[in-house]
Amino acid sequence: MRLVSLSAFLLFVFAVAAWGAPLKRTDTQIDEQKNALKKLEVDLAKKREELAVLETEEKGVLNTISLLDQNLNRTRSYLSELSRNEDMLQGAVKQLVMDIDSLDTKIKDRKRAMRKRVRNLYVHGRSNDAEILFDLLTKNGNPEREVYWVHHLLNRDREDVETLRNLVTERSQKQQAQQKHLAELSRLRSRKAVEERGLVAQMNGQERMLNSLKHDKAVQRMALKEFERNQRTMLALIKRLEERRKREIEEAKKAEAARLAALKKKERDAEKKREAEKIREAEKAREAEKARQQTEMAKKTVQAQPFKGPKCMPLDGPIISEYGLQEHPVLHIMTRNLGVEIRGKRGGHVRAAAAGTVAMVAEIDGRGPSVIIEHEDGTYTVYGHMKAIHVQEGKSVKKCEEIGEVGDIASLNGIKLYFQVSEGTQTVDPLQWLKQK
Structure with missing residues (x-):
């Protein structure tokens, strides 16, 4: 009776060994790559909207060429990012296939061992672990050693079943991850094919635009006028900044003159107050020092020397x-x-x-x-x-x-x-x- 109960218990545990557990580990690297791809998609969509608006509103030649070039650059970057995602997912799928094959082998070996274990329990009758366990619990002997063997016999089968259950659960998780990656890989490849066709169309559009610019005198005149207008805008900005700087210099000079006049008046008033001689002298000293510093500052502002000293290349490149x-x-x-x-x-x-x-x-x-x-x-x-x-x-x-x-x-x-x-x-x-x- 004990033999049948033990065997039934093992068969029941074996039946539930395939129950899964939630996936604990996530592929952080793939998630980061997906986030980078999403950012590029948002940027690319925005630039394409701007180009669509230009095409309907007949904006300047230079603006159109500029946006065409930006879209080409972003499309190339996006395709490069798609390829990186594709390579990463292919590597992940390949690794998962190897992991699943390895798990299949381990599960097969474990099942074979457990079938052999159950068969032995039936075949050998009382000459089994249950009988040994019964003898240990009913006969006299070393208590500590008996306890050790009792735990050993009880835990061995439980550990075997738990190991098999974990292997089956891990295989199920990896198979789900594989299906998810394969679906994502299919989506990426479809997107990549669309973008590659779009890149060719954009390159052809840019080439037509540049060819038109080379041979169409009217378009050349428009581009030249736009270029010169941009140049005038830049010069006007610098002129406005320079006028502001000179205005600030004049204001500094006027402020200095007013300060000096106020200082002279204060000195004349101070001469009439003999009783405050010591205070007046101290005040004059402080004002004189302040005047000297401000005068030097004004002179430096008005008569600035040409900028000298080593300079820094603003960007590394040709x-x-x-x-x-x-x-x-x-x-x-x-x-x-x-x-x-x-x-x-x-x-x-x-x-x-x-x-x-x-x-x-x-x-x-x-x-x-x-x-x-x-x-x-x-x-x-x-x-x-x-x-x-x-x-x-x-x-x-x-x-x-x-x-x-x-x-x-x-x-x-x-x-x-x-x-x-x-x-x-x-x-x-x-x-x-x-x-x-």
Whole structure:
């Protein structure tokens, strides 16, 4: 009777061994890759909406080319991210297949061992563990050793059943993960095929636009007018900043003159008060020192020397467009470049070329998000096509301090930094200015 009960118990446990448990481990790396992909999808959708609006509203030639180029860059980045996701999921599926095969082998071995165990219980009758257990519990002997063997016999079968149940549960979890990854892989491949076809269409559209620009004189004239208008906007901004600087200098001079006049009046009044001689002398000394400091400051402001000292290259990368009159690399028409263009990489850090104060942070036509820094001698440096800006107007910056990240907004030919230098309202060659000691 004990034999039948024990065997029935083992068979019951074996029947429920396939019950599963919730998956405890998640693939963090795959989740992070999915999140990065979602961010790219949102950015790409936004830029495509902007391009669709341009196509219906007949915006400027340069704006259209710029957005076409940005969309191509983002589509390429998105395809690259899709490929990384695809490779990662393929690796995960391959590993899961190997894990499931290994688990199948272990489960098969465990089942074979348990079938043998149950068969032996029936075949050998009283010569089994149940009989040994009965003898240990009814006969006299070493109590501690008897307890050890009782636990050993009771735990062995329970551990075997628990191990099998865990193996079956793990296999079920891995099989579910495999199906999930395969479904995601199928979706990614479909999306990738669509985006690859879209990339070809975008490249063809950009090529048609550039070919039209090369051969259509009317389109060339439109592009040139737009380019010149953007140049005038930039010069007007610098002129406005310079006028503000000069106005501040004049106000400083007037404030200094009023302060000196007030000081003289105070000195005359103080001479009539002989009884306060000691106080008057101390006050004069303090005022004199203050006057000396403010006078030096005013002189420094009015008669600032040309900015000197080593400077910092604002971005690491090759120069793709130099200062002055030249053929535009995209428009293929002669233009006068007010600055230089430096090729950048996505996420590249933009640095302040020299110490100064942030005079303006704004979206500038033809330059996109930009920063203008005013230096101590009335020199202005301009940093355009920024993806991200990390400084605010009025903030002091040090030489080589990071001010943002380079991007391709309002660019016609990829990720780059537009860098301009103006001494007052007169632009100069930025590369020569950077070399000045």
